Amino acid sequence: MSLIVQKFGGSSVADAESIKRVAKRIVETRKAGNDVVVAVSAMGDTTDELLDLANEVTPIPAPRELDMLLSAGERISMALLAMAIKSMGHEARSFTGSQAGMITDAQHGAARIVDVTPVRLREALDEGAIVIVAGFQGFNRDTRDITTLGRGGSDTTAVALAASLDADVCEIYTDVDGVFTSDPRVVKKAHKLDRITSEEMLELAASGAKVLHIRAVEYARRHGVTLHVRSSFNNNEGTIVYDPSRLPEGAAVEESVIAGVAIDLSEAKITVVGVPDKPGAAAKIFKIVAGTNANVDVIVQNVSAAATGRTDISFTVPKADGEKALTALAGAQDAIGFEALQYDDQIGKLSLVGNAMRSATGVSAKLFEALYQAGINIEMISTSEIRISVVTRADSVHAAARAVHTAFDLDGDDDAVVHGGTGR
Ligand code: ADP
Ligand code: ASP
Ligand code: MG
Numbered sequence: 001m002s003l004i005v006q007k008f009g010g011s012s013v014a015d016a017e018s019i020k021r022v023a024k025r026i027v028e029t030r031k032a033g034n035d036v037v038v039a040v041s042a043m044g045d046t047t048d049e050l051l052d053l054a055n056e057v058t059p060i061p062a063p064r065e066l067d068m069l070l071s072a073g074e075r076i077s078m079a080l081l082a083m084a085i086k087s088m089g090h091e092a093r094s095f096t097g098s099q100a101g102m103i104t105d106a107q108h109g110a111a112r113i114v115d116v117t118p119v120r121l122r123e124a125l126d127e128g129a130i131v132i133v134a135g136f137q138g139f140n141r142d143t144r145d146i147t148t149l150g151r152g153g154s155d156t157t158a159v160a161l162a163a164s165l166d167a168d169v170c171e172i173y174t175d176v177d178g179v180f181t182s183d184p185r186v187v188k189k190a191h192k193l194d195r196i197t198s199e200e201m202l203e204l205a206a207s208g209a210k211v212l213h214i215r216a217v218e219y220a221r222r223h224g225v226t227l228h229v230r231s232s233f234n235n236n237e238g239t240i241v242y243d244p245s246r247l248p249e250g251a252a253v254e255e256s257v258i259a260g261v262a263i264d265l266s267e268a269k270i271t272v273v274g275v276p277d278k279p280g281a282a283a284k285i286f287k288i289v290a291g292t293n294a295n296v297d298v299i300v301q302n303v304s305a306a307a308t309g310r311t312d313i314s315f316t317v318p319k320a321d322g323e324k325a326l327t328a329l330a331g332a333q334d335a336i337g338f339e340a341l342q343y344d345d346q347i348g349k350l351s352l353v354g355n356a357m358r359s360a361t362g363v364s365a366k367l368f369e370a371l372y373q374a375g376i377n378i379e380m381i382s383t384s385e386i387r388i389s390v391v392t393r394a395d396s397v398h399a400a401a402r403a404v405h406t407a408f409d410l411d412g413d414d415d416a417v418v419h420g421g422t423g424r
Helices: 016-031 046-057 063-087 119-126 153-162 198-206 214-223 281-291 319-331 363-375 394-407
Strands: 003-008 035-040 094-095 101-102 113-116 131-133 138-139 145-148 168-173 195-197 227-231 239-242 258-265 269-275 299-301 310-318 338-345 345-355 378-386 387-393
Touching: 003 153, 016 063, 016 131, 035 063, 035 119, 035 153, 035 239, 046 063, 063 094, 063 131, 063 138, 063 145, 094 119, 113 153, 113 345, 119 131, 131 153, 153 168, 153 214, 198 214, 198 239, 198 258, 198 345, 214 227, 214 345, 258 310, 258 394, 269 281, 269 319, 281 310, 281 319, 299 378, 310 319, 319 338, 345 394, 363 387, 363 394, 387 394
Parallel strands: 003 035, 003 168, 035 131, 094 131, 101 138, 168 227, 195 239
Antiparallel strands: 101 113, 138 145, 227 239, 258 345, 269 310, 269 338, 299 310, 345 387, 378 387
């Protein structure tokens, strides 16, 4: 008997009808003779709506209470899903993250899973039940409080369950047919990939492709879990996310140069103007930013003006961290000796990702040419071994993605299908 972990995202359980449809699918897997453990997200845009509600009550909600609030979303969907399955004559039992033994650190809103103790899940499986677990949430032993894993975290719940229960497969069901060469909501000609290496998937997820939670990809890599990302709206094969180093010998597959193009509109740019151009200035700036826990991404330092001996340093941070980074820097203006701070939240980032970029030449030249032909100005550039990112104006990043997608011959023959969701 196989053990299959299935994760259903919010758009797959958006209303009662969808919940019944998903329940049917789970029962089919069970009827085929498998043990089934399900991780489920909150219905539709519930998490966003709960966040909106919290922000109506207070601009800065207390992190502990916010986690209490947000974890309620998954409680609703897990119970409804278990009910639906039971009404179809199959035993099903729902568990909160805490009941399922999802032990995390204490960081509200971005907790990391430190241990999984799925005792109750094992018991339920042994008794023949289908197990439904609330995604995105955990429990910290020291504070004895409920935590959440960060937006998109139900994917990570599923992977952690698959690893701890030694599942045969971890299927991530969503509203598109798999991992595409770009976000199909933005690039209509994006095509589905049959397979992608976990390293490329990690870079895409880190660069804004929200089809998989980055921590889920990391966790899967660390624990050797193979992921199958597929649609809950049809039975098509999706995308296998695999680790080439774990492939059986001789099974190596030819890699394409480019896996995909990711877009990220969640960052803002901070420019520290008129920084004295001498050793230690950058160290001071980034030490202060690091002290706020803001996650710095792209960094650019201009050539200093000979006349003044001063330079500008720009970097990007998540918009959510912008305010605190600015406040901390402003407080250190005299100590660092810069002239002014600028904040720009109208930026977009495009990233081109591909494993074979390591050895291929001319990739950046082709990228810059495509952007030039599309009339798009590049404001910042950063690279890693298998990724090139450029920062542009926010309102041109979608056009940039389409241009780059075409230039790298990634366009498919047909338009990509998006089955559900609001893209929120
Ligand atoms: P779920 O609610 O199932 O977790 P998400 O909304 O988190 O679904 O993720 C699926 C969405 O990710 C798709 O609807 C799509 O718009 C977006 N997306 C972004 N980049 C990609 C990509 N490269 N391939 C597929 N989907 C992508
Ligand atoms: N419901 C959570 C969110 O919207 C977790 C998830 O869907 O993965 O971020
Ligand atoms: Mg998701």
